[in-house]
Amino acid sequence: MSPPVVVSPKRGRPKGVKNKATLEKMRLEELRAMAASPSTPLVISPPELLITSDPNNNKMLKKVKTSLENQYKEEIKQLKKDLETVKQLNYRLQNEVRKLRSESHDSQEMSALNERHLMEISQIKKKQWCFNCEAEAIYFCCWNTSYCSTTCQQQHWHSGHKKTCRRNAAKR
Numbered sequence: 001m002s003p004p005v006v007v008s009p010k011r012g013r014p015k016g017v018k019n020k021a022t023l024e025k026m027r028l029e030e031l032r033a034m035a036a037s038p039s040t041p042l043v044i045s046p047p048e049l050l051i052t053s054d055p056n057n058n059k060m061l062k063k064v065k066t067s068l069e070n071q072y073k074e075e076i077k078q079l080k081k082d083l084e085t086v087k088q089l090n091y092r093l094q095n096e097v098r099k100l101r102s103e104s105h106d107s108q109e110m111s112a113l114n115e116r117h118l119m120e121i122s123q124i125k126k127k128q129w130c131f132n133c134e135a136e137a138i139y140f141c142c143w144n145t146s147y148c149s150t151t152c153q154q155q156h157w158h159s160g161h162k163k164t165c166r167r168n169a170a171k172r
């Protein structure tokens with residue numbers, strides 16, 4: 001097994017030198033160009049770019065730093081506010097989802113109930129009912145006339161069905 005890659009920690013660079021890495025790279029490239037063609041004169045970056053000793057420059061840097069710090073503080077404050085808003089929205093959204101889920105469950109139960117009701121009605125409609133007492137009929141007399149029992153048939157017969165019975169009419 002090969003040893004893990006060790007990353008060297010970033011060295012603190014003097015304040016005011018923001019692009020030290022770029023400068024180093026530039027110098028390296030200059031040296032490489034030198035090696036390739038010895039006639040090319042070596043151009044070295046001026047040292048002022050690397051070290052900032054100017055007190056005015058330091059003051060300005062401090063100012064920039066303070067201003068940046070204030071700006072960051074404001075941004076963090078705003079972010080915290082936004083986060084709170086997002087949290088509240090999320091909470092409300094979750095409540096809505098919960099409500100919708102329970103409503104959908106209710107509506108599913110309703111439609112199941114409705115379906116059962118329709119089936120029962122369909123079953124009932126297919127049955128015959130006693131013309132006399134409206135109980136379930138098992139005896140058929142004639143068109144649209146059935147009875148639950150012979151008692152009901154006789155009662156209905158004497159109360160007028162003998163005049164309207166279609167079975168007798170067909171026989172005649």
Ligand SMILES: [Zn+2]
Binds near residue numbers: 130131133134147148
């Ligand atoms: Zn009856």
Ligand SMILES: [Zn+2]
Binds near residue numbers: 161164
């Ligand atoms: Zn009849």
